[in-house]
Amino acid sequence: MTQQRYKINVNGRDFEHDEPNITGNELLKLIGLHHSLDYEILLAHDAKESEPVELTETVDLKLYPVATFTIKPYPEAVLELDDEEYPFAEVFMTPVEIMVLGGYKDTEYYLKQIIGHQEITYKNDKEHIIALHDKIKFVTCKIANTTVS
Template sequence: MKNFIYKVNRKKFETVNTIITGKEILENANLLPVEDYELLIKVNEKGFEPVQLNEEIDLKGAGIEGFFAKPYKKLIIYVDDEPVEVDECFMTPNEILTAAGKNANGFYLKQIRGHKEVSYKNDREHKIAIKNGLKFSSCKLEPTTVS
């Protein structure tokens, strides 16, 4: 069974379906609730066209389908319990630290999910799907000593 590959904001996703709706593209990218995001499809080098949630896209076309998603309104995430407004759907830990006014060279990021923490200390280029209310904490990097 062939998998069809497409990109949302330069991040790759796969599906076994040839036909996929705008809603399914946002759901696969973990951009929820889907109604909070505008989905655009790259039509040529110059631009994008909007994709409706119920609109069907045929992934059998040439090349990797390129989509761009952005929130309709700014999203609020929390870094060290401080609200940070962002307007990106995917951000790296370093981008989140910078948006929170931290020096990404001196800190690393942990995502707080209930009672669990996910550390991005060794994965600073990880693309995190941004949703309203996500919680993070910044952690100071210990200086490395050369012996």
């Protein structure tokens, strides 16, 4: 017997959850956000009305065919790109969208995320979806010119 999975939509992206209930903290972790104090979580009741969801508050997913959430960083959320801070209003962005904040063209540069001493390159995955949190760090790298012989 297969276990029922509950459908969740966050900012237009689809996810599934195994349990019939989910807290605000669990929702953030499900979508890859582990810095839970940086976000406002809203549960949509219809096209015009939403309600806030606290981090420890439980949402009963059985009540919704697809539970639809909007998650926004609080206004003071910034990302660091090449030692400059840029405010952002999205929870998910691609490397190309992040580079646009700093005025970089993806035809000339690629993006790396810096986590401590580790670097994650998006050179070959410019459309990768990155879950953003306050103070996340990135650097741009110039794409080397290739000569044709």
